[in-house]
Amino acid sequence: MQLGVTLADASEHTRPLRPTLTGAAGVGERSFLRRAGELVSSTPLEDWRAYLRYHLLSTASPWLSSDFAREDFAYRSLYSGAKEMLPRWKRCLRVTDSELGEALGEAYVDKTFSPRAKAEAKQVIDNIRESFRDRLMGLSWMSDSTRRYALGKLARMNEKVGYPDRWRDYGSLQVYNGAFAPNVFRANAFEWRRTINRPGKPVDKTEWNMTVPTVNAYYDPSVNEMVFPAGALLPQTFDASGDMAANYGSLGGSWAGHELTHGFDDEGRHYDAEGNLRDWWAAEDSVRFNEQAQRVVDQFAGYVQVDTFHVNGKLTLGENIADYGGLVTAYDALQRALARKAQRTNIDGYTPEQRFFIAYAQSWREHTRPEQLKTRVTTDPHAPAVWRTNGPVSNMPSFAKAFNCKSGDPMVRPASSVPQIW
Numbered sequence: 533m534q535l536g537v538t539l540a541d542a543s544e545h546t547r548p549l550r551p552t553l554t555g556a557a558g559v560g561e562r563s564f565l566r567r568a569g570e571l572v573s574s575t576p577l578e579d580w581r582a583y584l585r586y587h588l589l590s591t592a593s594p595w596l597s598s599d600f601a602r603e604d605f606a607y608r609s610l611y612s613g614a615k616e617m618l619p620r621w622k623r624c625l626r627v628t629d630s631e632l633g634e635a636l637g638e639a640y641v642d643k644t645f646s647p648r649a650k651a652e653a654k655q656v657i658d659n660i661r662e663s664f665r666d667r668l669m670g671l672s673w674m675s676d677s678t679r680r681y682a683l684g685k686l687a688r689m690n691e692k693v694g695y696p697d698r699w700r701d702y703g704s705l706q707v708y709n710g711a712f713a714p715n716v717f718r719a720n721a722f723e724w725r726r727t728i729n730r731p732g733k734p735v736d737k738t739e740w741n742m743t744v745p746t747v748n749a750y751y752d753p754s755v756n757e758m759v760f761p762a763g764a765l766l767p768q769t770f771d772a773s774g775d776m777a778a779n780y781g782s783l784g785g786s787w788a789g790h791e792l793t794h795g796f797d798d799e800g801r802h803y804d805a806e807g808n809l810r811d812w813w814a815a816e817d818s819v820r821f822n823e824q825a826q827r828v829v830d831q832f833a834g835y836v837q838v839d840t841f842h843v844n845g846k847l848t849l850g851e852n853i854a855d856y857g858g859l860v861t862a863y864d865a866l867q868r869a870l871a872r873k874a875q876r877t878n879i880d881g882y883t884p885e886q887r888f889f890i891a892y893a894q895s896w897r898e899h900t901r902p903e904q905l906k907t908r909v910t911t912d913p914h915a916p917a918v919w920r921t922n923g924p925v926s927n928m929p930s931f932a933k934a935f936n937c938k939s940g941d942p943m944v945r946p947a948s949s950v951p952q953i954w
């Protein structure tokens with residue numbers, strides 16, 4: 533999910549640096565605006581001044597002198613658990629990406645992402661789509677009328693891979709070699725003007741909601757499209773000259789398959805093939821879907837997030853379903869690719885299927901401090917990486933087969949509690 537805007541995924545692997553102005557301008561939740569309007573008239577002006585002054589300082593402090601930046605870090609680390617500030621060059625790079633993303637992206641793509649890599653990544657993504665189409669045909673919980681619509685929606689789903697066809701023009705933004713914070717403010721103002729000029733104009737379907745170097749991807753139901761920035765299409769996610777089985781496990785399973793399923797699940801059902809808010813599921817689909825979904829809720833609620841806190845099975849449901857659906861779909865796509873190649877090779881003693889699952893697990897490698905895990909229990913619709921790995925694979929007979937696990941082994945869940953969704 534993207535902050536405040538739509539149901540698009542913006543925090544699959546990483547978190548955005550800060551909420552974007554685009555997000556702040558989205559009118560996704562009318563009751564919020566109504567309540568905010570009431571507060572504007574009922575709250576004394578002095579309170580508003582103090583509140584806005586705080587936010588101005590809080591927003592600016594990372595870009596002011598070191599005293600401010602350190603104080604800001606100390607406060608935020610209470611919730612993130614971070615022990616030290618990122619080095620200065622990394623902070624500079626991050627803010628450049630966040631403020632001038634498409635200018636940085638152009639340079640980034642030149643250095644890192646060849647047209648060949650783009651074509652190969654697109655091939656993996658397209659094969660995943662094909663496999664998902666086959667899965668749609670065989671789902672037992674989906675009624676025929678819903679299935680017909682789903683197939684049409686899949687055919688119309690747009691995809692963006694790597695970088696935009698047309699780069700944003702930053703010509704009206706002035707960047708000076710001087711104090712840093714005013715440059716950030718001018719960049720924010722540039723973005724604000726760009727956003728606020730939108731109403732009344734046709735939707736710009738060429739626009740990207742993530743910058744090109746971002747290691748993330750999203751599905752945006754309001755335009756029915758999946759977007760994979762170049763940052764997410766480099767090793768360890770994807771390697772054009774690397775092992776195909778690994779590419780299907782990481783790019784296919786963690787990213788492409790995951791985003792794809794969002795167009796058709798309990799989130800995507802609310803948006804039609806053009807992105808309009810129109811539910812296209814039949815009533816009985818919900819009943820049958822929810823029965824299976826409850827198994828996912830129970831499975832994840834059984835996992836420990838940190839200390840005595842369990843994963844919130846309901847909050848993380850949509851993402852857990854997408855992980856599981858993405859992985860089974862990617863596994864099918866690998867099998868098709870292997871059948872086409874007609875030759876199976878082992879690498880370092882591992883079969884293609886084993887490499888597929890190993891690459892999936894490797895794509896979730898990350899360090900998270902306990903403080904951060906605690907914060908996320910109540911706020912993050914994604915489960916911790918360890919469960920995003922072990923959860924889906926322990927539901928899959930193909931995983932058990934690949935590693936010769938037996939029924940009753942810790943990584944093999946009993947068939948009676950395994951959900952059947954995608």
Ligand SMILES: [Zn+2]
Nearest residue numbers: 533541851854
């Ligand atoms: Zn997702």
